[in-house]
Amino acid sequence: MNNYFATVSRGLEEVAADELRRIGAGDVRPEFTGVHFRGDQKLLYKANLWTRTTFRILKPIARVKSFNGDELYRSIQKIDWSEYLDPDMTLAVTCTGKNKLLNHTHFTALQIKNAITDWQKVRGGKRSSVDTDKPDLQINAHIDEKHCIISLDSSGSSLHRRGYRPAIGAAPMKETLAAALLDMAEWTPDLAFLDPMCGSGTLPIEATLKALNVAPGLYRDFGFQTWLDYDRNLWQSLLKEAEAQQKHDLEIPIIGSDRDLQVIKQAFVNAESSGLEDYVQFARRELEDVEAPADHGVLICNPPYGVRLGTEAELGELYKLLGDIFKQRFKGWTAYVLTGSMKLSKQVGLRTSKRIKLYNGAIPCTLLKYEMY
Structure with a gap:
């Protein structure tokens, strides 16, 4: 069983939690703009395929120290990235949250990307390239005071993009x-x-x-x-x-x-x-x-x-x-x-x-x- 985290719009946490329970999620715990839950790989796939109210399904893999940029860099390099990433795969890093010394999300994401690709270079010489549009591995980092939660984004593009809406009016509802x-x-x-x-x-x-x-994720990647x-x-x-x-x-x-x-x-x-x-x-x-x-x-x-x-x-x-x-x-x-x-x-x-x-x-x-x- 793995821990997962679904991101949701503010105010919809309980609705999303009920939806996750209906597809078999365990230990469901809503919090501000998100829901923690547990399940196996099958449940991870089902959450992406069937949930109608969530934005992204994240798989947390580490919670590391991140008081400042240097500490974050060192902490990221302690993770065995070969479990998740081959050098031939592309990657992208997104970041949310901040603390006193890590207050620019772009810098934080760049620091994490550098730590990962430097880790690869030391171990084999070849590094993954960055693809911000459609990466093979999308990494989500969330700064929570002096720690950073590193997660793999299993959804890719936001789940509200069902794939059926080529025509959008003014002020469209998600x-x-x-x-x-x-x-x-x-x-x-x-x-x-x-x-x-x-x-x-x-x-x-x-x-x-x-x-x-009709499963909302039936016609997308x-x-x-x-x-x-x-x-x-x-x-x-x-x-x-x-x-x-x-x-x-x-x-x-x-x-x-x-x-x-x-x-x-x-x-x-x-x-x-x-x-x-x-x-x-x-x-x-x-x-x-x-x-x-x-x-x-x-x-x-x-x-x-x-x-x-x-x-x-x-x-x-x-x-x-x-x-x-x-x-x-x-x-x-x-x-x-x-x-x-x-x-x-x-x-x-x-x-x-x-x-x-x-x-x-x-x-x-x-x-x-x-x-x-």
Whole structure:
């Protein structure tokens, strides 16, 4: 059994922890912007393939002293890098965190890279080259006061990049946040789903992927596939298992609409790219014309709140219109509004049954729940 660490967006730690437990992770312990867990190599692969709310799955290999650059260099050279890296492999080092004497992440990453390649040179003369775009081994270093946690990044590119979104609108929601909102809203595939302000379609597409049980990592590559201990047979068996578990029918409508024709066109492109064009519905529709597509269901929307789009002064009427539509046309539904402005949220004019604090990137937000009886 190995120790692993999943990085997540602030406020989504518990959601990600529950997701990891569902795929069989042990000793799951959420902390600020991350989740510690334990498992074998199979679980590492499954975490990359199946988790919808995590950014990266890291495999810590050492916790070394790093009071300053020289001490960090010496500490890194005490690791047997032949276990993880051949000279013919490329590498890249990323760094987070800082202390008083290691306060520049680029310098820290360079110091670690130099220590590793110098270690290789002493033992054989040939050193790995750096490839910051697609390295064979991506190393993550995190400075924690006087120590540095060295981890191997098993994910490669961030897991929110599912590979289906070539078209992106203004201020797009990350796929990981969309998946987390579906969990927080307790949406299940037997309930109709609607996003009346869907932009380029992230929420409806994530709902469709979940409803059809499509593994979010099914159509992309991962960092662990170039590791020395990569088990290709194990990975292929997990892919076949995931494909066999997919569903091919939806019993409920999943709909996204938006007033902007251009972003609806983007949503169509994204649905086609994900192979979901026959399952998810997109339409250009003014908000005031939105109707409930079923007797009951879940509505989630992420209206502008004056940070990246619009201003608070001009958005008040939009929030009031949302409240009126919820009240008049969505009886039997549960509606959720993600907003970064509590001032604007008051314009909805309805009593919330729940408020959940979370972050959209660096923006503090609240997910507001409205039960429409």
